[in-house]
């Protein structure tokens with residue numbers, strides 16, 4: 327049975343080729359000072375930076391340059407961004423990049439005018455934004471597909487000193503006001519990042535699918551999203567400039583984590599907690615930290631949610647259950663997922679991400695335990711999963 331919920335998603339999306347021009351409709355809604363957030367330089371190489379600057383200037387905007395956002399943005403960078411926003415009196419933060427830039431922009435938007443220390447308030451204490459805190463509006467131009475950050479309130483920040491990578495999903499006040507999704511902007515992504523994004527999308531869906539025993543519309547929607555992703559990813563991995571495949575994947579990623587399919591469900595997120603702990607210790611690419619721990623995790627929880635794993639095998643991976651036990655069918659589903667992961671070329675173990683045996687205890691220590699999935703893991707089980715992920 328569906329749980330009780332309130333649903334709203336205030337992000338306006340502009341999707342498709344040439345949608346960058348929609349900045350002409352959006353920019354006049356905001357004041358003169360625009361904080362232009364971007365990463366390590368990919369947008370300068372592929373020409374997107376020049377196009378955005380031209381549109382900002384044409385709309386009479388003063389640009390506050392805020393480049394150098396690293397993958398897995400840090401608390402130090404967040405504090406720098408807040409200073410820039412205050413000094414430049416930012417009226418809009420425009421993130422041009424992947425999930426890291428979008429997350430960072432949202433974190434700056436709620437932290438720049440926050441009286442308390444943002445890391446402590448939002449990430450260690452998990453507090454919400456105070457009602458009287460000024461939130462700077464955020465807009466996104468997406469260049470890397472995977473996180474869904476373009477249409478949600480999530481903002482993940484890494485603290486290397488305390489070896490913690492923590493995500494906080496904020497309420498609708500923090501969602502981007504608008505996001506521009508042009509699939510052709512993702513063509514310049516290296517294959518490694520593209521594949522990491524594919525696994526991130528699949529796992530976002532799995533994190534919301536593997537919970538509950540009820541009959542729930544969201545589970546059917548998610549099966550459709552997963553089938554579309556699997557189909558299009560097989561095309562895109564061979565032909566990265568295939569617009570049909572890349573645009574379907576971009577759309578799937580947004581729906582996978584724009585809060586819609588989570589409605590009325592409890593959700594798991596334990597693969598993300600394990601992956602984030604690996605990320606906190608290695609700074610590895612987000613999607614690859616997930617792929618590296620997933621199979622040992624799912625094999626561990628499968629007996630506790632067997633019916634759903636059987637359904638996953640049948641409805642997503644087309645496994646024929648005839649003549650098989652439920653367990654055999656479920657295992658065959660996971661094997662099909664494993665084969666797809668290898669086809670995509672994602673990282674299959676944490677050793678390849680830089681984790682060594684002597685780090686395992688500390689990685690386990692950095693893993694937050696969630697309670698929404700089929701099994702609440704013990705510390706010992708976390709360590710066992712990490713060992714099996716080596």
Ligand code: NZQ
Pocket residue numbers: 364365366367368369372395396397398399423424425426427429469470471472473474475478479480481482493511512513514515516519523526583598612613
């Ligand atoms: O920094 P630049 O030079 O732009 O290069 C980036 C970066 O090195 C590159 N890139 C992006 N677009 C490109 C491109 N290179 C060439 N052409 C393009 N068009 O790709 C690299 C990775 O970018 P990044 O933004 O870090 O990747 P992603 O989108 O996967 O974001 C990862 C961050 O998002 C968080 C992760 O934890 C991580 O910190 N997440 C946010 C979520 C949310 N808001 O809901 C949920 C996710 O589960 C995730 O945790």
Ligand code: ZN
Pocket residue numbers: 473526530598612
């Ligand atoms: Zn993710």
